[in-house]
Amino acid sequence: xxxxxxxxxxxxxxxxxxxxxxxxxxxxxxxxxxxxxxxxxxxxxxxxxxxxxxxxxxxxxxxxxxxxxxxxxxxxxxxxxxxxxxxxxxxxxxxxxxxxxxxxxxxxxxxxxxxxxxxxxxxxxxxxxxxxxxxxxxxxxxxxxxxxxxxxxxxxxxxxxxxxxxxxxxxxxxxxxxxxxxxxxxxxxxxxxxxxxxxxxxxxxxxxxxxxxxxxxxxxxxxxxxxxxxxxxxxxxxxxxxxxxxxxxxxxxxxxxxxxxxxxxxxxxxxxxxxxxxxxxxxxxxxxxxxxxxxxxxxxxxxxxxxxxxxxxxxxxxxxxxxxxxxxxxxxxxxxxxxxxxxxxxxxxxxxxxxxxxxxxxxxxxxxxxxxxxxxxxxxxxxxxxxxxxxx
Amino acid sequence: xxxxxxxxxxxxxxxxxxxxxxxxxxxxxxxxxxxxxxxxxxxxxxxxxxxxxxxxxxxxxxxxxxxxxxxxxxxxxxxxxxxxxxxxxxxxxxxxxxxxxxxxxxxxxxxxxxxxxxxxxxxxxxxxxxxxxxxxxxxxxxxxxxxxxxxxxxxxxxxxxxxxxxxxxxxxxxxxxxxxxxxxxxxxxxxxxxxxxxxxxxxxxxxxxxxxxxxxxxxxxxxxxxxxxxxxxxxxxxxxxxxxxxxxxxxxxxxxxxxxxxxxxxxxxxxxxxxxxxxxxxxxxxxxxxxxxxxxxxxxxxxxxxxxxxxxxxxxxxxxxxxxxxxxxxxxxxxxxxxxxxxxxxxxxxxxxxxxxxxxxxxxxxxxxxxxxxxxxxxxxxxxxxxxxxxx
Numbered sequence: 001x002x003x004x005x006x007x008x009x010x011x012x013x014x015x016x017x018x019x020x021x022x023x024x025x026x027x028x029x030x031x032x033x034x035x036x037x038x039x040x041x042x043x044x045x046x047x048x049x050x051x052x053x054x055x056x057x058x059x060x061x062x063x064x065x066x067x068x069x070x071x072x073x074x075x076x077x078x079x080x081x082x083x084x085x086x087x088x089x090x091x092x093x094x095x096x097x098x099x100x101x102x103x104x105x106x107x108x109x110x111x112x113x114x115x116x117x118x119x120x121x122x123x124x125x126x127x128x129x130x131x132x133x134x135x136x137x138x139x140x141x142x143x144x145x146x147x148x149x150x151x152x153x154x155x156x157x158x159x160x161x162x163x164x165x166x167x168x169x170x171x172x173x174x175x176x177x178x179x180x181x182x183x184x185x186x187x188x189x190x191x192x193x194x195x196x197x198x199x200x201x202x203x204x205x206x207x208x209x210x211x212x213x214x215x216x217x218x219x220x221x222x223x224x225x226x227x228x229x230x231x232x233x234x235x236x237x238x239x240x241x242x243x244x245x246x247x248x249x250x251x252x253x254x255x256x257x258x259x260x261x262x263x264x265x266x267x268x269x270x271x272x273x274x275x276x277x278x279x280x281x282x283x284x285x286x287x288x289x290x291x292x293x294x295x296x297x298x299x300x301x302x303x304x305x306x307x308x309x310x311x312x313x314x315x316x317x318x319x320x321x322x323x324x325x326x327x328x329x330x331x332x333x334x335x336x337x338x339x340x341x342x343x344x345x346x347x348x349x350x351x352x353x354x355x356x357x358x359x360x361x362x363x364x365x366x367x368x369x370x371x372x373x374x375x376x377x378x379x380x381x382x383x384x385x386x387x388x389x390x391x392x
Numbered sequence: 393x394x395x396x397x398x399x400x401x402x403x404x405x406x407x408x409x410x411x412x413x414x415x416x417x418x419x420x421x422x423x424x425x426x427x428x429x430x431x432x433x434x435x436x437x438x439x440x441x442x443x444x445x446x447x448x449x450x451x452x453x454x455x456x457x458x459x460x461x462x463x464x465x466x467x468x469x470x471x472x473x474x475x476x477x478x479x480x481x482x483x484x485x486x487x488x489x490x491x492x493x494x495x496x497x498x499x500x501x502x503x504x505x506x507x508x509x510x511x512x513x514x515x516x517x518x519x520x521x522x523x524x525x526x527x528x529x530x531x532x533x534x535x536x537x538x539x540x541x542x543x544x545x546x547x548x549x550x551x552x553x554x555x556x557x558x559x560x561x562x563x564x565x566x567x568x569x570x571x572x573x574x575x576x577x578x579x580x581x582x583x584x585x586x587x588x589x590x591x592x593x594x595x596x597x598x599x600x601x602x603x604x605x606x607x608x609x610x611x612x613x614x615x616x617x618x619x620x621x622x623x624x625x626x627x628x629x630x631x632x633x634x635x636x637x638x639x640x641x642x643x644x645x646x647x648x649x650x651x652x653x654x655x656x657x658x659x660x661x662x663x664x665x666x667x668x669x670x671x672x673x674x675x676x677x678x679x680x681x682x683x684x685x686x687x688x689x690x691x692x693x694x695x696x697x698x699x700x701x702x703x704x705x706x707x708x709x710x711x712x713x714x715x716x717x718x719x720x721x722x723x724x725x726x727x728x729x730x731x732x733x734x735x736x737x738x739x740x741x742x743x744x745x746x747x748x749x750x751x752x753x754x755x756x757x758x759x760x761x762x763x764x765x766x767x768x769x770x771x772x773x774x775x776x777x778x779x780x781x782x783x784x
Contacts, residue, residue: 158689159551159561160722169551172564176592179571183585189578196575200568296722297550306725330552330688331723333698 009085023081024236033237035116038364039080042118164288254379261372286339289354401477415473416628425629427508430756431472434510556680627667646771653764678731681746
């Protein structure tokens, strides 16, 4: 359930002004990719810890700023995943456990902090999100009451989204609900219009909420602590890491790569940041690349024929523990999506989980330069299995 | 293109205060079904031509009121299809020809005039639509400019609608655009909220627009006047009629039936009004039952397994002249929907066109009691073919 939107520093456990959260497994400043560094520098300027990107570079390298995976703080971020203390984050609560996840507001495509863009228009938009959109959405969510994301995602799967790289229908549904609540705030018309136009203008707006939903569910699986089920899959652009329910918060990593993606016109492998982002948490619960049969229209965006994509996606049933009870695919006779990746099955079959991914340019500020279906390296699962065997 | 919303009497050719338009082929008052009669009586009270439904019965039978098929006036109406002069109608323009179609605002499910309900709450809602929603939508459409319905329908097919009995995604898309324009009118918040809640609260709101789109396209086909292509399929509850491009505005009819529908709990064939409504114009251009492969989720509403529904829908390719260039189905490798029903092919193959239909109760005021996939009787096509052969 989406229960609100709050300042990161007020709700994320352990969050403080001199800490920056990033995507993927732990990584030190000197090993980060240029896109992640640029994103973090933008975050430091936004936070008011320095005034220019150049000063931010020095500050980040000085050791005065801490860095931590968002996933270690019940949060998750798309692409570079930068979260700083004064950013607003959606708060999503898993109702069985009361566990909460935190994800920042999606800025839209093109020049965005998560792709390493950090120019004035990017920072101005972040400030507008913080100063104008946040209070308005907070008021609207107080009026609407908690919103049932599980139900929205289930319906979006019936409307051609896989709710990771395609969020058009989910965003439309969310827009219907939030528009009513926003108008009910009786805020000034100009402000309302700006907020509605921002949400409506970004077909990926819902991505933050599908990540937050998946993270909240995964936190619950992690808390249960049983089973060799994957609770996190994430990349920092250098390494890809996974976590497993029965092994708690330990990361198991392997090198990140650039493979199997479709580059936008004029871009290629040389420009590309390897696998980066926390959004693969959606695949961990059966969405995204695990639910391609729900979203045949995505083939034009990520490449491949519809039949091939569905066949690859359906192979995920060989490495999962079951089917999702609520997330069903009409075109497969309402069969549930494959859900709950079993580390032992991945190693035994040699089938690594698919992920729908966007590719950020290595050049800060350029933004997204490709998209595709990648795989989480088998090395992560081999490392986790070794740990499981040491443990038993 | 949706270009506006106007009073029926101001825009529908030949419309006047003492004329009521109805669904299907021509029919006299004494032969109409009880649901259509009740709907028309509600329309006469709404129009202020009398004050009670009882008076309306007398007035309708007196010969002072004219009745005509909506399709004979460039209009179309779902179910009973009642249109009176002061009702607002969406105006949709076919851009090649400048031809315009006119369809009234969908009132929502349950008790609605189109199902023969004519109680005070139905008439009050119609008055609110006329007095409050109409000026607001008119203002909003003036701000937004023309809306491209073809594009919305094409996208809705990618989002699991067949855009006749399932309009959830299309309504969500329309809501996104109209909400922005409504807020931009700067109307009072309470009024805005009521309008937004009305549109958002009715998953079939878009049906009026898909009917209007299909009617505008069919008017163009009719004007071209070439080919033995069906331009209208409609029922009045007693007869089903079709029209054919090369035969102009002549109707070819056969008796209407109740067959192949799934009744809602507590209802059965004895309560049912046979095939009634103009909304099958959507099937004429390749939507609805011709596009079931786009909307597998609908099987739970209209009955049948997903595979069966798609197979039946795909058989329509045997009786159509081609595939739609813009309306494509991702799950079929982006193949176009079968479009343009050829009278000669229907007769030669004996395959009659499928239609997605709702079933109105015979008892006025009860509303919808079932839904399903029916067929247009072969008799209509045999009659049209005989006329074609006489002509040649």
